[in-house]
Amino acid sequence: MIYDDILQTLDEDKRLRKIPTGLGGIDLISNDYMSLGAKHSEFLSEFQERFDCPPMSASASRLLQRHQTEHTALENMLEGLYNKKVLLLNSGYHANTGALSALSVPGSLIISDKLIHASMIDGIRLGHGDTARFVHNDMGMLRKILEKKASQYKSVVVAVESVYSMDGDLAPLRELVEIKKEYSNVLLYVDEAHAFGVFGEKGLGLAEELGILSDIDILIVTLGKAAAGYGAFIATSETVHSYFINCARSFIFSTALPPSVIAWDYLMIEKLAGMTQERKHLRELSEWFRSELENITGIECQSRSQIIPVHAGSASRAIDMAAKLRAAGIDALPIRRPTVAAGTERLRLSLSANLKREELIRVLDEILAILISVEGE
Ligand SMILES: Cc1ncc(COP(=O)(O)O)c(C=O)c1O
Structure with a gap:
């Protein structure tokens, strides 16, 4: 079947998608930006x-x-x-x-x-x-x-x-x-x-x-x-x-x-x-996180919102970074082709209103550790 061939190519390119399971750490994936969904009950x-x-x-x-x-x-x-x-x-x-x-x-x-x-x-x-x-x-x-x-x-x-x-x-x-x-x-x-x-x-x-x-x-x-x-x-x-x-x-x-x-x-x-306060909090949190991330990566971040990409540069690198974060209890998904262009693969971090600075400091520490480990390879 031609479809098997396509799946195999995707797999070889590190682009085979699977529905994620077992997530439950700090949520940097969902688009529940105001955390309304998290509080639905x-x-x-x-x-x-x-x-x-x-x-x-x-x-x-x-x-x-x-x-x-x-x-x-x-x-x-x-x-x-x-x-x-x-x-x-x-x-x-x-x-x-x-x-x-x-x-x-x-x-x-x-x-x-x-x-x-x-x-x-x-x-x-x-x-x-x-x-x-x-x-x-x-x-x-x-x-x-x-x-x-x-x-x-x-x-x-x-x-x-x-x-x-x-x-x-x-x-x-x-x-x-x-x-x-x-x-x-x-x-x-x-x-x-x-x-x-x-x-x-x-x-x-x-x-x-x-x-x-x-x-x-x-x-x-x-x-x-x-x-x-x-x-x-x-x-x-x-x-x-x-x-x-x-x-x-x-x-x-x-x-x-x-x-x-x-x-x-x-x-x-x-x-x-009526969520003016939450919007303000998310805005401030995102600005602070972006500037901390820029300090760590040395790369200027174009984001001006709650969506903050972390450059990986290849599909395998993005997958590896996501796996390392996940092992540390942080959920962030790798974004690859065709969603983004080749060479711009990344982690897409999506911040939401109920996140606390302490949680994001942990995220920044883990990202820094990953970057240092890659440099040492
Ligand atoms: C910019 C943009 N437009 C439209 C959609 C699709 O919206 P929906 O998930 O409601 O189908 C998405 C993502 O899901 C999106 O990011």
């Missing part, structure tokens, strides 16, 4: 009191669904927060594949940052319009592409993440807004997966923090990370909202999220809005 009685046993299945796609109560309530709540139309999707993967494939029609151009998430790449690949890419965060290159091509298309979509999932660095959102305003046919598409809950006064994301929510045409938010729930939503204009209801295939042709899940999402988003 604290919210169960409130959930039961406020939501009267919502159905466990939607039993149909949203367009055929009889019971819309929870979906509509959550969309209304989010519309109030974002001052945009909101559409729930089944996951961030569904949102990006559905939205970008729908936006990419003949006569349109999708221009994306080279480091966007796989779900965005897949959405663009499913489309039928033209595509172009710019070097990560290179606004000069984006400007050149737009100068050359924008006038040839009816619609141009510039697609970025606000916080990049593997480097933890930020998109220059303000500059992106300035650039898009120079063109009447350019829409700005921003995936806030790793910023929602963590950035902004109410935790709405980096666009809220920068005061530019109204300038972003299409915002994508997943609820499986800081919101400790499941699902995703798209916040956008009336027209694009209606367009997605009609043309986003992952919305039309898939059973809607279970009402029980939506009710949980509702509760978690309410909690997130």
